Structures are given as C-alpha cells and as structure tokens.
Amino acid sequence: MQQISTVQPVFKLELNHKVIPNIVTIAKYDGTHPCLTACAGFDKIIIHHPHGGSVSGRAQRSRAHGEVSELNLSQAVVALASGPLRPDSTRDMLLIGSPSQILAYDVHDNSDLFFKEAHDGVNVIIAASFGKYQETLAIVGGNSSVQGIDWQGNEVFWTVVSGKVCAMITFDFDKDGENELLLGCEDSYIRVMKNNQFKTEIAETGPVICLAAITDVRFAYGLANGTIGIYEEGIRLWRVKSKTNALSVQLSGEALACCWTNGRIDWRDAVSGKVLRRVQLRSAASAMLYADYRSVGVPDLVCVSDRGEVLGYPPYQEPAGSKSQPSEEDRAAIVELFNRKQALTVELQHYEASVSDERPTSAMPTNTRLHVAVTTDLNDEGIDLTISTNNDTVVRAALVLAEGIFTTGETLARHPAPAQLRSVLRVPLRPPRDVPVDALVGYADSEQFHIFELTKQLPRFAMYCLAPSTLAITKQNSYVTFKITERIQRICIWINQNFLLEQDIVLEMENMKELHMRFICLRDKSHLEVDFEADGNVKFSTPHISLAGDLIQSLAVYLNLADLQSTAQFPEAEDKLREEMTNASQVGEMRSRLAAETAERAQLITALLPAAQDAAAHDLKEMLSRYKEVVMLNEELLLSCHVRRSTQEHAVASLKTLHMILQQAARLRVGNYSKAVVAASRKAVKDDNTEALIKILQVGDC
Numbered sequence: 001m002q003q004i005s006t007v008q009p010v011f012k013l014e015l016n017h018k019v020i021p022n023i024v025t026i027a028k029y030d031g032t033h034p035c036l037t038a039c040a041g042f043d044k045i046i047i048h049h050p051h052g053g054s055v056s057g058r059a060q061r062s063r064a065h066g067e068v069s070e071l072n073l074s075q076a077v078v079a080l081a082s083g084p085l086r087p088d089s090t091r092d093m094l095l096i097g098s099p100s101q102i103l104a105y106d107v108h109d110n111s112d113l114f115f116k117e118a119h120d121g122v123n124v125i126i127a128a129s130f131g132k133y134q135e136t137l138a139i140v141g142g143n144s145s146v147q148g149i150d151w152q153g154n155e156v157f158w159t160v161v162s163g164k165v166c167a168m169i170t171f172d173f174d175k176d177g178e179n180e181l182l183l184g185c186e187d188s189y190i191r192v193m194k195n196n197q198f199k200t201e202i203a204e205t206g207p208v209i210c211l212a213a214i215t216d217v218r219f220a221y222g223l224a225n226g227t228i229g230i231y232e233e234g235i236r237l238w239r240v241k242s243k244t245n246a247l248s249v250q251l252s253g254e255a256l257a258c259c260w261t262n263g264r265i266d267w268r269d270a271v272s273g274k275v276l277r278r279v280q281l282r283s284a285a286s287a288m289l290y291a292d293y294r295s296v297g298v299p300d301l302v303c304v305s306d307r308g309e310v311l312g313y314p315p316y317q318e319p320a321g322s323k324s325q326p327s328e329e330d331r332a333a334i335v336e337l338f339n340r341k342q343a344l345t346v347e348l349q350h351y352e353a354s355v356s357d358e359r360p361t362s363a364m365p366t367n368t369r370l371h372v373a374v375t376t377d378l379n380d381e382g383i384d385l386t387i388s389t390n391n392d393t394v395v396r397a398a399l400v401l402a403e404g405i406f407t408t409g410e411t412l413a414r415h416p417a418p419a420q421l422r423s424v425l426r427v428p429l430r431p432p433r434d435v436p437v438d439a440l441v442g443y444a445d446s447e448q449f450h451i452f453e454l455t456k457q458l459p460r461f462a463m464y465c466l467a468p469s470t471l472a473i474t475k476q477n478s479y480v481t482f483k484i485t486e487r488i489q490r491i492c493i494w495i496n497q498n499f500l501l502e503q504d505i506v507l508e509m510e511n512m513k514e515l516h517m518r519f520i521c522l523r524d525k526s527h528l529e530v531d532f533e534a535d536g537n538v539k540f541s542t543p544h545i546s547l548a549g550d551l552i553q554s555l556a557v558y559l560n561l562a563d564l565q566s567t568a569q570f571p572e573a574e575d576k577l578r579e580e581m582t583n584a585s586q587v588g589e590m591r592s593r594l595a596a597e598t599a600e601r602a603q604l605i606t607a608l609l610p611a612a613q614d615a616a617a618h619d620l621k622e623m624l625s626r627y628k629e630v631v632m633l634n635e636e637l638l639l640s641c642h643v644r645r646s647t648q649e650h651a652v653a654s655l656k657t658l659h660m661i662l663q664q665a666a667r668l669r670v671g672n673y674s675k676a677v678v679a680a681s682r683k684a685v686k687d688d689n690t691e692a693l694i695k696i697l698q699v700g701d702c
Contacts, residue, residue, distance in 0.1 A: 007277055007313055011294060015308035016065045017046050020077075021247065021261070024287035024304055027082030027092035029107040034293050036302070036310065037080060037094060038286070045071040045080070045096070047107065048310075051295060075101060083127020083136050085113060085151040093151070095138050097122035100648060102140055102149065114153025120145045120655050128170040130179040131195040133157070139181065141165025143652050144659035146183065146193070157196050158682050160659040160666070163187030167211045171219050173200070173234070182219065184208030190221060190231075197675050202234065205410060212249045214270055220256055222246030228258050230270060238273040248288040252301045253315030259288035265303060267316045276316060283307045368393055370452040376465035376500055377428075382522055383462055383500070385427040395425040430463070430523075460554060462500040464528055467518040474527065479541040480548045480668050482566035486559055488515055491532050494558045521547075545570045549667030556670045563671035567699055573661055574694050580658040581690040584651065598640050601633050608633070658685070665697040676701040 015038075023039035033051040040046045047069045061069050079097030084090050085104060093113055096103040099121060104113035120142035129136050137148040137156055146165060147158040167184030173192050174180065181193040186207045192200040206225035213219050214230060218237070222228045228246050229239030244260045251257070255267040255276055263281035265288065268274060287304040293312060294300065300312040373386045387395050397415035414427050489507065492515065496504045499519070513534035520527060521544075529541035530551075540548050548568070556564055612626035662685075666677040680701035684692040 006279055009311040010300060010314050011310075011312040013048075013050070013310045014065070015040075015046065015048060015068055015310060017068065017308045019286040019304055019306055019308055021284075021286040021306065023077060023080050024289065025080045025082045025094075026289050026291040026293065026302065027094060027107075029092055029094070031089070031091040034291060034295065035107075036293070036304070037082065038304065039077040039080060040070075040308075042076050043073045045073065045077060047071065050293075073098075073103075075099070079122050079125045081125040081127050081138070083138075085127060085136055085138060087135055087151065093127075095125050095127060097125050097140065102138065104138060104149075104151070104153070113151055114149070116149060116153050118142060118147075119651065120659070121652050123165055124168055126168050126170075128179075128181075130170040130181045130193075132178075139168060141168050141183065144656040146181070159193070159196055159198075159678050160663040160681075161185060161191065162660055162663050163189065166207060166209045169211045169213055169219065171213045172216065173219075175217070175233070182211055184211050184221065188223075196678070197671075200234065202231070210246060210248050212251065214251050214256060218270065220249040220251075222249050222258070229273070230256065237271070240268075240273050247285050250288055250290045250301065252290060252313070253317050255316035257288065257290075257301055257316070259285050259303060261285060263305060265301075265313070279313070281305045281311065282309060365391055365393070367391070370395075370454060372454050372456050374456055374458060374462070374500060375502070376462070376522060382428050382430045383458070385429055385456070386424065387427070388424040392423060394421040394423055396421065398425055398427055400427055400429070459498045459500055460550075461498050461519075463522045464499060464519040465522060466501060467520045467527065471518070471520075473518075476527065476529065476541040476543065478543045478545070478570045478572065479539055480545075480552065480566050480568040480570075481537060481539045482552070482564055483536045484538060484555075484559065484561070484564070485536050488513055488532060490559070491515055494555060495530070497558075498554055543570075543572065545573045545661070545664045545668070549664050552670065553667055561670055563673055564669060565673045565700055566668050568665070568668050568697060570697070573664070574697060576657065577661050577693055577697065578690055580654045580661070581685075581688070581693065583654040584658065585688055595644075598637060598644070601637050601640070605630055605633050605637075661697070662693075665700075669700050673700055 015036075017038075017040040020039040020041070025037050026034050027037060028034050029047075033049065035050075036048040038046055038048075048065075048067055049069065050067050073096070075098035077096060078099055079095075081095040081097075082092040083095070085093045085095075086106075091106075091108055094105045094107050096105060097118070100118055102114075102116045102118050102122060102125070104115075105111075106113060118140060122140055122142060124141040126139050127136055128139060133148060133156060135150060137150055139146065139148050141161075143164050144162070145158060145160050146168075148156040150156050161183060163185035164187075165183050166186055169182050170179040171182050172179050173182065174194070178194075180199075183191040183193060184207075185191060188204045188206055188208065190202040190204060190208055190211070191198050192202075204221070204223055205227060206223035208221055209224050210222040211219060212221075218230050218232045220228065220230050222245075224245060226242040226245050227239055228242075228249060230237045242260065244262045244264070246258055247261050248259045249256060250259075251270075252267060254270070256270050256273075258266045258268060260266070261284060263283055263285045265279050265281070265285075267276045267278070269276055281303060283305045285303065286306045287302075289302045289304075290299050291302055292299045293302050298315070300314060303311045303313065305311075367390070369390045371388050371390065373388075375384050375386065376382075377384050385400065387398050389395065397413065400412040400414070401410060412427065412429075414425060416422075416425065492505045492507060495501075495515075495517070505515075505517075515530070515532040517530045518527060519530070526543050527541070528547065529539070531539040531541070533539075540551050542548055545568070548570075552564065552566065555561075608626050608630050612623050612630065615622035615626060662678070662681045665681070666674045669677055677696055677700050680696050681693060684690075684696060
C-alpha cells in the first residue's frame with residue numbers, strides 16, 4: 001500500500017475577501033516586500049501587504065482587514081500579472097487585463113505606465129522576456145492572437161494563433177540558450193514560439209489551461225479534462241488523469257506540485273508522477289504560486305482558496321535516510337516485474353483451465369496471431385480498422401485507444417453480440433493518430449480469452465483516399481503553387497508516409513520526373529490534386545486553405561526546408577477576408593459612437609443628481625422630475641451597455657475569423673516568408689487595407 005505523507009503549513013492568514021480563481025499574482029511593488037494581489041470581485045482588486053508596507057494613491061485600506069488595500073476599477077478584471085517592466089527600476093508593475101483593455105499600473109508611485117486597447121480580448125498576461133526581446137515585456141494572450149508590449153505601451157511584436165490562448169510561460173525549449181514562448185491553447189495544442197514564429201506544435205487531448213517550467217529540459221502542463229503531465233525536450237515523460245481539473249502546476253523543491261480546483265494539493269515525483277504528499281484546503285482553490293512570501297530567503301508554495309484563506313507550504317525535500325533506500329528506477333523495475341509475474345500467472349491459469357476443460361477444442365491454439373489493417377472506405381466516409389485472426393477463433397471484443405479523436409473520451413470499445421462473433425471485426429474511425437488496439441480472442445463458447453496488444457500508426461492525411469480513375473476531372477480554382485528542387489523519388493516516399501494507400505507508390509521508370517495524383521476527402525468528398533512537375537513547380541489544388549497549409553508544412557519538415565515562398569489562389573478565403581474586414585470596420589465605428597453616447601449620458605446624470613438634491617429643500621415636484629430624468633437616463637445607459645457588450649462579442653468573433661485566415665495564409669509559407677506575411681498582415685489590418693490583405697494572401701510579402 002502506497003504511503004502518502006502530509007505536511008503542515010509554515011504560515012496561514014485570512015484575507016477576509018473572496019478571491020476569483022486564476023486572477024492572482026505576487027509582486028514587489030517597492031522592490032523589497034512581496035504583496036499578494038488578487039481579484040476580489042467584478043472590478044475590485046485587493047493587495048495584501050504583510051511586511052509593514054502600505055499602499056497609497058487609488059488603493060484604499062480595507063475595512064475587513066488591516067493589511068489589505070482595495071483598488072476599485074471601472075472595468076471587469078479578467079487577468080493579473082506583475083513584473084519589472086521599467087528598465088530603470090527593479091520594482092514590479094501591476095498588469096491588469098480587462099475584456100478589451102490592458103492597464104500597466106505603478107502601485108508604488110500611483111501612476112499609469114500605459115493604457116492600451118486589446119481588440120482581440122485578454123485571457124492571460126505574463127511579464128517576461130524571450131528570444132531576441134531582451135527587455136521585460138507585457139505579453140498578452142487573446143482569443144486568436146499574442147502581442148508583446150513594452151513599458152511605454154508600444155507594440156513590440158504581434159502574431160496570430162488559431163485557438164484561444166489559455167496559458168503562457170517562457171522556457172528554453174530547444175536548449176539554445178534563449179527562452180522561447182510556450183502557449184497553451186484552447187484547440188488542444190502547446191505551441192512553441194521563437195522570435196515571432198511558431199517552430200513546434202505539440203498535440204494534446206484537451207484545452208491546455210496551465211503550464212510551468214520544471215527544470216532546464218522539462219515543463220509541466222495541465223488540461224481542461226483533468227490531465228497533468230511532464231514533457232522533456234518535447235517528449236512526454238508521464239501523465240495522469242483526474243476527475244477534477246487542475247488549477248495550477250508548480251515546481252516545489254524536488255517535486256511537481258499540482259493544485260486542483262476542489263482544493264486538493266498534490267506533490268508528485270517529477271520522474272514517475274507518483275504522489276509523494278497531499279493536503280486538502282477547507283474550500284475550493286483559487287491560485288497556487290511559488291514565492292518567498294515570508295522574506296526568509298526560501299520560497300514557499302503559496303495556496304489561496306476562494307474564501308481568501310492563504311496557506312504557505314515548504315518546498316518538498318526527500319526525507320532524511322531515503323538515500324539508503326532503493327532508487328526510483330529500482331523501485332519502478334521491481335513493480336514492473338511484479339506486475340508481469342501476476343499477468344503471466346493469470347495467463348498460465350487460463351491455459352491450464354482450457355487444457356483441463358472437458359471440451360479441449362475450446363483451447364486457444366498456440367499459433368493464433370492477430371492481424372490489424374487500416375483501409376479507407378469512401379462509402380462510409382471514414383477509415384476501417386480491421387482486426388482478424390489467422391484461424392477460426394473469434395474476436396470477442398476490441399478496445400481502441402486514441403488521443404483527441406472520440407467526442408466522449410479517449411477509448412472506443414467494440415463487442416459484438418454472441419450471435420455475431422466472427423474471426424474478423426471492423427471498427428470505423430474518423431481518424432485517429434496513434435491507435436493502440438487491445439483485442440480479446442478465443443472461441444465463441446470459451447470462458448477464457450487471450451489478450452493481444454497491438455499498435456497501428458496512421459498517417460497524417462489518412463482521411464484522403466486515392467480517387468478512382470473513372471472519376472471525372474473537375475477544374476479547381478483554389479490552389480497554392482511553389483517551387484522546390486528535389487528528386488521525385490523522395491516525394492514518393494513523403495506521400496507513402498503521409499497518405500493511407502493500399503500500395504506504396506512506385507515509379508514506373510527510374511527517369512520519371514513528374515508525379516500527378518488525385519485524392520478524395522472522406523469528410524466532405526472534396527478533391528485534392530497533387531502535381532509535381534519536372535521543372536520543380538508544385539501545385540496543391542484544394543478548396544481548403546487549411547489543408548494546403550498542412551501539406552506545405554509537412555513537406556517542408558520532411559525536406560528540411562528553412563524558407564519557402566508560394567503563390568496562392570483561394571477565392572472563398574478572400575471573400576471571407578473581405579467580409580470580416582467590413583464587419584470589423586463597421587463594429588469599430590459603432591463602438592466609437594456608443595462610447596460617445598454613453599459618455600454624454602453619464603455627464604447628464606452627473607449634472608442632474610446635484611440639481612435633484614438641491615431641489616429637495618424647496619420644490620418636491622422639481623426633485624421628482626429630476627430623479628425621473630436620472631432613472632430614464634440610467635435605463636438608457638443599461639441598454640447601451642448591453643448593446644456595447646453584444647458589439648464587443650461580434651468584434652471578437654470577427655477578429656478571430658480574420659486572424660485564423662491570416663494564420664492560414666502564413667502557413668502557406670515557411671521560415672522568413674511566413675514571418676513576413678504575419679508582419680505585413682498586421683500593418684494592413686491597422687491601416688484597414690483590405691486589398692493589401694488579399695494581395696498578401698495571394699503572393700505573400702515579397
């Protein structure tokens with residue numbers, strides 16, 4: 001039985017305020033004393049200063065707690081961060097994110113560094129430097145973009161992201177001595193950004209909601225489906241899944257600490273993921289940070305509950321005397337051997353039961369083998385995973401494990417009725433990446449079954465099958481063209497590796513220099529034409545600009561292409577681009593008009609209230625009339641507020657679609673050409689130049 005230790009907190013305090021989850025930071029506003037800052041409501045920020053420091057200016061001392069100051073804003077608070085933004089000071093600045101704005105506030109001097117609009121919304125903010133950006137920046141992750149802002153409010157970089165940004169850290173991913181920016185996105189990808197360009201994408205099984213650096217080569221992650229794990233140099237070491245979502249992961253001494261939304265905190269071995277110790281907060285958790293909050297020179301794990309309880313736990317250290325115990329690798333090897341012994345014992349018992357059966361014909365033949373094949377099915381619009389045996393035994397059940405494919409989980413079980421048992425079992429898929437298959441095989445009347453475990457690797461473009469030769473050729477007006485210098489034999493290898501073909505492509509003649517192939521998408525029956533000419537010109541014809549980008553990126557990785565320029569023609573994307581630019585322009589004008597009307601009504605209310613109070617002393621009818629006007633103006637303000645909110649949501653949706661098209665345009669190029677597309681697109685969007693955007697999509701930024 002595994003023993004899990006517990007630990008007592010080294011400090012404990014009460015804020016006497018409720019704390020909104022994930023909107024908490026610890027900063028040194030005077031450069032010396034750490035202060036815990038959190039969102040305590042819709043537009044209220046609390047600052048706890050336990051070391052004798054006081055907060056002045058806009059912040060006022062809280063009546064509920066003597067060491068807490070309150071800062072009230074006029075906008076909702078959705079994100080908080082802190083860091084030494086000013087290059088001439090070591091003091092931390094407070095970064096406040098609202099749904100459409102970012103404020104950098106100097107708490108110590110009670111002054112604003114900058115106030116900037118964030119049209120794409122604000123989801124997460126960090127203060128960090130990475131790559132060629134040596135100064136500390138305010139890095140803002142929005143609904144479909146990431147931007148870096150310096151201490152003066154100038155935009156230093158901007159790029160588009162296909163999914164909403166939920167988490168960010170800086171981490172030396174490629175071990176070149178410079179940090180990269182890691183983004184956890186809602187579309188289940190961990191993206192690695194280096195110098196304004198994405199260099200790696202790691203696919204996960206759910207939205208990535210938290211990230212944390214562990215060592216020089218490892219980082220931890222948490223997903224919205226309750227999964228946490230650790231990657232080392234891009235390879236997953238381990239992962240575990242819980243029914244509760246992870247709120248935060250942090251390195252604590254020699255272990256990985258994980259804070260769950262229900263208030264449970266685990267310390268896990270960073271190598272194996274085994275739980276080392278565990279505590280439970282008295283209520284749900286709001287944040288977990290790693291900081292020297294006691295100012296004793298040693299950081300603690302600072303855990304904050306949603307009721308304002310703050311507990312500090314010491315970093316995990318290996319218990320004394322454990323060095324004489326077996327190493328973690330030895331313990332893992334012992335556990336693995338013990339499990340194998342148990343499995344072999346159970347298997348032996350099954351064989352003995354089959355041999356001693358009165359019906360020896362039900363015993364499993366020793367030469368039984370399981371075969372797994374994957375084929376495309378144009379009629380069923382999917383992929384068939386076929387499991388069969390080499391004799392008359394039947395496949396009783398199959399368990400298919402796949403990541404991020406099935407809507408109800410990561411496992412698909414197929415178990416036919418007894419009357420339908422055959423030696424062949426077909427499982428329709430749409431489509432998995434890596435599919436380990438567990439199958440139970442035996443006779444129809446057997447009580448014991450044998451378990452086979454097989455792994456079948458599916459290619460990236462498995463949902464595209466070869467078009468029949470009898471299919472009529474249709475001219476497509478959506479395509480991308482580029483030029484490469486490569487032997488056609490290597491192109492054939494790339495196609496064989498990335499498409500699901502019944503037989504590998506083999507050139508009829510060694511001196512062939514051209515290749516033309518047609519595929520059909522099993523999802524929507526659209527056509528994909530792949531043409532490689534003798535002069536090096538390549539043309540991908542498809543109505544989907546995203547597919548064209550995926551093909552180019554896959555080919556560039558296989559051929560190790562550093563830079564690649566292309567010319568594209570996608571009328572549907574161009575029309576969508578024009579539509580979204582028009583929407584964005586109209587929404588911008590409407591927002592400006594609504595803001596002016598709101599300000600005018602607010603001024604009228606400000607003038608009417610004193611007039612109504614003055615009239616109360618000598619004319620009650622005048623007072624009632626003034627108050628009626630105030631009520632009417634207030635109702636108009638509320639209506640205007642709802643309209644502005646709807647307008648903001650419409651603007652965010654339009655920008656997200658626009659940014660997605662721009663990212664797809666960038667993926668049609670590789671290297672510096674891709675970076676140039678992003679930079680030119682940003683300028684065209686700022687200038688409201690739709691035709692320039694269309695030109696960039698077509699030919700890039702030359």
